[in-house]
Amino acid sequence: MPQWTERADKRGLDPLGMQNSGVVLYQSLLPGISNVTLRMRYYGYYCWVSETYARRGATSDFEAWRTWVRRAEALYALVSARAGETGVGGVDWANRRLAAEERVIDFAAAASTDASQERYLRQSLGVFGGAYYTQMAELGLFTENRHGIQVATRDLGRRAAGLFADAIGPDLAKLLRLKIADARVSIRDLNRLEPIAPSQIQLESEERSFYEALLFAREPSPAQGAASRAATLTLILETARAIEEQPGPEDVRWHLFNPPQAPLLEPLETQRLNWEAYHCQDLMQVASAALLAWAITIINADGQGQTLSDIRAEVVAHLTGHDEDAFAGSWRDLRLSLDPGTFPYQAMWDDLTSARGAPADKAVPAITLMAALHQRLRTRPDLADAAARGLPGRDPARSLRTELDWLESRETDGVVDRIADYVIVRVVRRHSWVAMQKLRRQRDYTFLFELRDGRLFFLAGYQPVATTPRLAPAIQFLEDIHLLDEDGLTTLGLDALETSR
DNA sequence: TCGACTTATGAACTTAGGCG
DNA sequence: CGCCTAAGTTCATAAGTCGA
Numbered sequence: 176m177p178q179w180t181e182r183a184d185k186r187g188l189d190p191l192g193m194q195n196s197g198v199v200l201y202q203s204l205l206p207g208i209s210n211v212t213l214r215m216r217y218y219g220y221y222c223w224v225s226e227t228y229a230r231r232g233a234t235s236d237f238e239a240w241r242t243w244v245r246r247a248e249a250l251y252a253l254v255s256a257r258a259g260e261t262g263v264g265g266v267d268w269a270n271r272r273l274a275a276e277e278r279v280i281d282f283a284a285a286a287s288t289d290a291s292q293e294r295y296l297r298q299s300l301g302v303f304g305g306a307y308y309t310q311m312a313e314l315g316l317f318t319e320n321r322h323g324i325q326v327a328t329r330d331l332g333r334r335a336a337g338l339f340a341d342a343i344g345p346d347l348a349k350l351l352r353l354k355i356a357d358a359r360v361s362i363r364d365l366n367r368l369e370p371i372a373p374s375q376i377q378l379e380s381e382e383r384s385f386y387e388a389l390l391f392a393r394e395p396s397p398a399q400g401a402a403s404r405a406a407t408l409t410l411i412l413e414t415a416r417a418i419e420e421q422p423g424p425e426d427v428r429w430h431l432f433n434p435p436q437a438p439l440l441e442p443l444e445t446q447r448l449n450w451e452a453y454h455c456q457d458l459m460q461v462a463s464a465a466l467l468a469w470a471i472t473i474i475n476a477d478g479q480g481q482t483l484s485d486i487r488a489e490v491v492a493h494l495t496g497h498d499e500d501a502f503a504g505s506w507r508d509l510r511l512s513l514d515p516g517t518f519p520y521q522a523m524w525d526d527l528t529s530a531r532g533a534p535a536d537k538a539v540p541a542i543t544l545m546a547a548l549h550q551r552l553r554t555r556p557d558l559a560d561a562a563a564r565g566l567p568g569r570d571p572a573r574s575l576r577t578e579l580d581w582l583e584s585r586e587t588d589g590v591v592d593r594i595a596d597y598v599i600v601r602v603v604r605r606h607s608w609v610a611m612q613k614l615r616r617q618r619d620y621t622f623l624f625e626l627r628d629g630r631l632f633f634l635a636g637y638q639p640v641a642t643t644p645r646l647a648p649a650i651q652f653l654e655d656i657h658l659l660d661e662d663g664l665t666t667l668g669l670d671a672l673e674t675s676r
Numbered sequence: 677t678c679g680a681c682t683t684a685t686g687a688a689c690t691t692a693g694g695c696g
Numbered sequence: 697c698g699c700c701t702a703a704g705t706t707c708a709t710a711a712g713t714c715g716a
Binding site for chain 3: 210211213261262263264265266267296297298301302305306643647
């Protein structure tokens with residue numbers, strides 16, 4: 176291995192700067208839930224933590240508030256670890272403490288911000304500050320007071336706090352308050368506190384109905400993105416009903432990819448169309464990335480490096496040698512030859528995102544997929560509109576739109592020439608530009624190849640990856656509030672679905 | 677007993693988003 | 697802009713299983 180490979184110490188994230196367009200889109204489709212908010216019940220717990228802190232005689236001292244939050248989180252982690260829960264901040268630490276088999280666990284030091292101690296979490300305001308606060312603010316549960324301290328809001332936040340307290344009952348609420356203040360807890364008390372764990376939201380409780388009303392925007396004064404979130408969550412329930420099992424993120428993507436037999440009512444169809452546009456964007460992103468992976472293997476073919484014209488010639492040779500009749504005509508001919516309704520998108524996606532197989536063998540599938548997407552948008556003005564609304568169409572961003580516009584600009588040119596240009600201009604040179612920006616702005620060296628004496632030299636390989644659109648936490652939330660379980664849609668879930676559509 | 681193969685374990689890395 | 701987090705994935709190694 177050459178010495179200079181060591182310089183590529185950061186692997187390129189979004190090497191074509193194209194994933195970002197999809198990320199921006201999906202963020203608007205599930206506001207109030209992020210990739211790091213993993214359990215619904217934290218929303219109620221933090222409101223209770225804030226209210227309890229206020230009632231003990233809160234001051235404007237941020238340090239005191241931070242200590243209270245950190246102790247509340249550390250205790251929640253200990254209870255959850257004891258109960259075998261997942262998605263809780265600090266469980267790794269809690270499991271280590273439980274394994275030590277102390278009779279009484281003193282977590283004052285672990286909850287402090289003293290760097291010399293083994294802390295349950297290092298970030299100063301815990302998962303509250305790192306993940307939940309911004310999402311709870313979006314939902315109208317939390318706000319910042321004039322002293323810069325995060326507090327539960329008067330209306331929604333206080334109600335959530337009250338419902339959490341009611342759910343666990345006065346005795347446990349008192350015990351919980353005492354143990355947070357004390358920062359010491361026995362195993363016996365951890366067991367007693369199990370009803371506060373994230374999976375313990377009771378089926379027939381006001382706490383549960385409150386979370387449902389909150390998520391599905393049935394509260395009196397819904398916050399900004401509430402309707403969008405409600406529509407997406409309803410579409411997830413719809414997916415569960417259709418596939419008759421607990422859906423995973425992939426199931427949701429593919430279920431929402433095609434218009435359903437029985438048309439959805441507004442605003443659900445509009446939101447489904449947004450998800451379809453997002454998924455088309457991700458398909459395009461993966462196809463472009465597959466061409467990048469291929470270009471990298473061409474660069475790496477011998478240790479001598481390749482010029483841009485070497486790479487172009489290899490692309491032409493490979494695509495010409497590939498006895499694909501479809502590639503004999505123009506780009507326009509290619510897209511018109513495909514049926515965008517029956518095209519095997521999922522098989523292509525699975526192939527391109529899998530590590531199996533050589534990148535060169537994925538070039539033809541990637542190109543065909545791009546043509547199918549092109550034809551899909553040409554024949555679906557509703558979809559093209561959704562893409563136009565949700566995705567950037569001009570420099571310096573790259574998206575489904577920009578790439579299709581580029582391909583369409585000279586679409587009567589031959590496929591092989593058009594794609595050879597695409598690989599050079601939109602893939603190889605684009606990656607160089609993106610990596611240069613990251614080097615300048617973030618000082619990250621993310622180049623997958625580098626230029627020396629007019630030749631490109633291999634630095635690192637690349638595997639196309641999908642973006643992860645917050646669907647996993649959304650599904651977990653729906654499970655936490657009993658709308659979904661391991662068998663799919665529950666009775667409550669069916670009720671919620673009927674109410675929402 | 678050896679080697680080929682499968683399964684289990686664990687370390688290291690990746691991912692997203694947000695704080696300080 | 698560096699760092700932090702949980703969960704997922706990948707990869708290497710260890711342990712276990714099997715047949716010759």
